[in-house]
Amino acid sequence: MQDPHTNLWRARNPSVAQQNRMNVGAIVESEMLDVRMAHRVVARPRPGTPKGDGARPMIAGRRLGQIEEYFIEGLTPGDTFIFAGQVLRFVGQRDTDALVVPAAGAENPSVPSYAGGKFPLSTFLAERVRQMLHDPKRQKKLPAQVREWIKLQKRRSVVPAPDQMLIETFPRGGKHYLVCYPFDGRLAQQTLGVLITRRLERAGKNPLGFLASEYAMAVWGLEPMGDLDLDALFDEDMLGDDLEAWLGESTLMKSTFSKCAVIAGMIDRNIPGAERKTGRQVTFSSDLIFNVLKQYEPDHLLMQAAFADAGEGYLDLRRVGALLRRVKGKLVHRDLPHVSPFAAPVMLEVGRVGIAGEAEEAILAEAAALIDEAMQ
Numbered sequence: 418m419q420d421p422h423t424n425l426w427r428a429r430n431p432s433v434a435q436q437n438r439m440n441v442g443a444i445v446e447s448e449m450l451d452v453r454m455a456h457r458v459v460a461r462p463r464p465g466t467p468k469g470d471g472a473r474p475m476i477a478g479r480r481l482g483q484i485e486e487y488f489i490e491g492l493t494p495g496d497t498f499i500f501a502g503q504v505l506r507f508v509g510q511r512d513t514d515a516l517v518v519p520a521a522g523a524e525n526p527s528v529p530s531y532a533g534g535k536f537p538l539s540t541f542l543a544e545r546v547r548q549m550l551h552d553p554k555r556q557k558k559l560p561a562q563v564r565e566w567i568k569l570q571k572r573r574s575v576v577p578a579p580d581q582m583l584i585e586t587f588p589r590g591g592k593h594y595l596v597c598y599p600f601d602g603r604l605a606q607q608t609l610g611v612l613i614t615r616r617l618e619r620a621g622k623n624p625l626g627f628l629a630s631e632y633a634m635a636v637w638g639l640e641p642m643g644d645l646d647l648d649a650l651f652d653e654d655m656l657g658d659d660l661e662a663w664l665g666e667s668t669l670m671k672s673t674f675s676k677c678a679v680i681a682g683m684i685d686r687n688i689p690g691a692e693r694k695t696g697r698q699v700t701f702s703s704d705l706i707f708n709v710l711k712q713y714e715p716d717h718l719l720m721q722a723a724f725a726d727a728g729e730g731y732l733d734l735r736r737v738g739a740l741l742r743r744v745k746g747k748l749v750h751r752d753l754p755h756v757s758p759f760a761a762p763v764m765l766e767v768g769r770v771g772i773a774g775e776a777e778e779a780i781l782a783e784a785a786a787l788i789d790e791a792m793q
Contacts, residue, residue, distance in 0.1 A: 435689050436688060439688075439689065440685045445676040451477075454477075454478040454519075455477060455508045455518055456475065481505075488529050498529060499526050503519065503521070504523050506523065550600075575749060582747065582749065583597065583749050584596070584748055584749065585753055585760055592625065592637045594760070595635070596636075596759075598632060598759060599632075599634065599744070601736055602736070603630060609737055612737075616650055617638060622638045629763075633763040648748060656734060656737065670707070670724070673723045674703055674723040686699060758791045761792075
């Protein structure tokens with residue numbers, strides 16, 4: 418309330434002041450959940466009841482570790498992911514526990530992502546890497562294996578100039594790949610992958626997925642990609658309608674808005690005398706506010722802050738825009754019959770987390786075959 422004599426604002430009572438002190442701050446920490454093995458309650462069946470465990474509830478068992486809540490919120494019961502060296506199937510969330518069961522042999526499990534992994538290469542380091550790959554004098558300081566890797570790339574494809582971007586297209590395993598090498602960091606290239614995938618869908622190339630590393634981005638689909646108009650595909654206008662359409666469909670804006678609402682004090686996580694609100698409770702409250710503002714006041718200050726936060730902290734739009742301007746008219750395309758030495762590491766990114774069990778030997782054999790194909 419405002420003091421009529423001094424025009425200063427003060428808390429209405431001590432409890433309001435205490436609640437404000439418990440929630441004020443500009444850093445919203447990532448909520449962590451315990452990943453626990455789930456098992457059903459073992460109970461002696463009553464006489465006359467049918468056998469079976471369909472009605473028995475799942476309870477939390479052995480703790481495997483912790484994972485960020487936002488990753489679990491993106492899963493639905495039945496989805497699989499890799500954690501603690503094994504493939505697990507998500508059963509559901511109960512309070513602060515993510516309940517899972519073993520899922521050996523499941524195909525295409527997700528790899529957990531963490532907020533700490535979003536920080537990209539600096540622009541200065543990225544520029545030095547591009548210079549080093551093209552300058553034979555600087556390459557002399559590199560390890561022998563790296564020098565051989567670059568030499569094989571020159572022989573089988575090309576090493577682009579520092580101001581160019583190499584794009585390679587090739588078939589493998591019944592799919593068709595497009596791999597580009599911006600050398601601008603995982604975050605910017607992940608955003609680029611999202612937008613390029615949308616354009617490939619419109620071009621009828623039936624993209625199936627994409628992945629990004631610190632130096633490359635790969636997209637794969639069902640149709641050959643060597644005949645694409647690459648200048649149009651990588652045009653800077655993708656940061657307009659394509660970006661807005663994707664943000665409208667994704668949950669990123671809602672997630673970012675939730676953090677802005679907490680910082681602005683519209684949602685309190687800590688209430689005196691009550692348990693701290695879980696991430697799911699905060700998400701439910703912030704989604705209601707977001708939907709109202711999106712419909713009735715889309716230019717609200719919090720909506721602008723959420724878009725700016727998403728663009729800088731999650732999408733790195735400034736870096737993507739600079740990348741597209743840098744390579745405009747300087748794209749180098751090679752349509753290859755097989756994977757190149759530069760493409761091999763990014764295609765192995767899917768298997769960068771070890772899996773214990775029968776699939777381990779098959780994954781290692783596939784990796785060895787891919788490297789052999791790229792280097793021979």
